[in-house]
Amino acid sequence: xxxxxxxxxxxxxxxxxxxxxxxxxxxxxxxxxxxxxxxxxxxxxxxxxxxxxxxxxxxxxxxxxxxxxxxxxxxxxxxxxxxxxxxxxxxxxxxxxxxxxxxxxxxxxxxxxxxxxxxxxxxxxxxxxxxxxxxxxxxxxxxxxxxxxxxxxxxxxxxxxxxxxxxxxxxxxxxxxxxxxxxxxxxxxxxxxxxxxxxxxxxxxxxxxxxxxxxxxxxxxxxxxxxxxxxxxxxxxxxxxxxxxxxxxxxxxxxxxxxxxxxxxxxxxxxxxxxxxxxxxxxxxxxxxxxxxxxxxxxxxxxxxxxxxxxxxxxxxxxxxxxxxxxxxxxxxxxxxxxxxxxxxxxxxxxxxxxxxxxxxxxxxxxxxxxxxxxxxxxxxxxxxxxxxxxxxxxxxxxxxxxxxxxxxxxxxxxxxxxxxxxxx
Numbered sequence: 053x054x055x056x057x058x059x060x061x062x063x064x065x066x067x068x069x070x071x072x073x074x075x076x077x078x079x080x081x082x083x084x085x086x087x088x089x090x091x092x093x094x095x096x097x098x099x100x101x102x103x104x105x106x107x108x109x110x111x112x113x114x115x116x117x118x119x120x121x122x123x124x125x126x127x128x129x130x131x132x133x134x135x136x137x138x139x140x141x142x143x144x145x146x147x148x149x150x151x152x153x154x155x156x157x158x159x160x161x162x163x164x165x166x167x168x169x170x171x172x173x174x175x176x177x178x179x180x181x182x183x184x185x186x187x188x189x190x191x192x193x194x195x196x197x198x199x200x201x202x203x204x205x206x207x208x209x210x211x212x213x214x215x216x217x218x219x220x221x222x223x224x225x226x227x228x229x230x231x232x233x234x235x236x237x238x239x240x241x242x243x244x245x246x247x248x249x250x251x252x253x254x255x256x257x258x259x260x261x262x263x264x265x266x267x268x269x270x271x272x273x274x275x276x277x278x279x280x281x282x283x284x285x286x287x288x289x290x291x292x293x294x295x296x297x298x299x300x301x302x303x304x305x306x307x308x309x310x311x312x313x314x315x316x317x318x319x320x321x322x323x324x325x326x327x328x329x330x331x332x333x334x335x336x337x338x339x340x341x342x343x344x345x346x347x348x349x350x351x352x353x354x355x356x357x358x359x360x361x362x363x364x365x366x367x368x369x370x371x372x373x374x375x376x377x378x379x380x381x382x383x384x385x386x387x388x389x390x391x392x393x394x395x396x397x398x399x400x401x402x403x404x405x406x407x408x409x410x411x412x413x414x415x416x417x418x419x420x421x422x423x424x425x426x427x428x429x430x431x432x433x434x435x436x437x438x439x440x441x442x443x444x445x446x447x448x449x450x451x452x453x454x455x456x457x458x459x460x461x462x463x464x465x466x467x468x469x470x471x472x473x474x475x476x477x
Contacts (some may be wrong), residue, residue, distance in 0.1 A: 111244025148462030185306035244296035270375030279312025
């Protein structure tokens with residue numbers, strides 16, 4: 053039944069587009085707001101349709117079109133190329149008997165290339181690498197975090213797992229049906245299925261925050277999936293897409309390619325009502341996502357809204373998101389997130405996040421309800437060259453941890469991070 057949804061989009065899209073007079077793209081009728089101009093004066097439109105490139109986020113997800121789309125823009129023949137990278141050195145302190153201290157490095161290098169073909173179609177290529185595996189399989193200390201495993205035997209709790217070295221290797225192909233309609237295919241090994249909001253490291257309201265949300269595994273944890281195929285239809289400011297993908301999360305070996313099974317399905321409806329908003333609702337049916345509990349399947353539902361605007365006193369971005377996991381063993385868990393970033397100028401960035409979640413992994417016994425975290429942070433950047441900047445920052449997180457006689461968090465659990473970063477964009 054789920055796989056039938058994939059065929060529905062491809063068969064319904066042409067019928068939905070019949071009200072338009074001409075196939076192909078009429079650039080004169082297109083909304084040009086948010087379109088990026090490269091340093092060579094060429095225009096980059098979206099990978100999946102005729103909207104501005106600034107609407108693109110991680111995988112096939114959308115963000116507000118008014119948001120900046122940072123990157124180094126180059127041209128190579130008929131190809132437009134965008135590069136972006138960063139390296140962050142972090143000193144991490146997490147309090148209490150379940151906390152730990154660690155010096156670590158996070159890094160990411162992203163490349164995207166697009167080419168418009170003679171028939172109006174668009175080919176896109178994406179690649180993203182991370183140096184996170186070099187911090188070790190156990191990742192870094194983070195109170196209330198859970199999900200995946202470091203050794204293949206025990207759950208990873210109160211630590212954030214590292215990303216795989218290869219985070220995305222994907223291609224897109226889109227075909228215009230009219231000036232406002234298009235169909236597309238996306239394939240990734242690894243890649244990101246149509247499930248949840250944009251991944252946190254690409255989300256405009258979280259892109260400068262080095263701390264992973266503790267609600268990550270309720271919202272956007274599928275952003276590194278070994279085996280994804282997505283088909284979608286874009287109509288103006290709406291996007292409907294269905295993915296067939298591998299439900300199992302990446303294993304503890306972060307330098308290899310995991311086996312692709314394409315045993316899970318998701319669907320997502322996105323809507324950008326204007327240039328300042330991006331909304332999505334999605335649902336996924338994940339087959340055996342956790343390696344340590346292979347007999348348990350998951351149904352995940354998410355909803356989110358992201359907003360961005362530029363004012364005389366600076367820019368402001370915010371996201372509110374909700375996720376629910378219903379496991380086949382009867383467990384039902386939810387998580388909520390509210391986060392924001394404020395940039396008063398090019399030098400300063402202020403960010404904040406509040407989260408709440410329920411989890412059956414944090415302490416022994418029934419699933420914990422009402423655990424949560426509030427964090428605040430700031431960064432000061434110095435421009436080193438045209439595309440380079442260096443920054444120093446810090447954050448403080450106050451945790452609302454569950455009590456347990458056997459595995460307590462101690463009094464006043466909290467975490468602190470101090471970090472330096474080098475960014476190329």
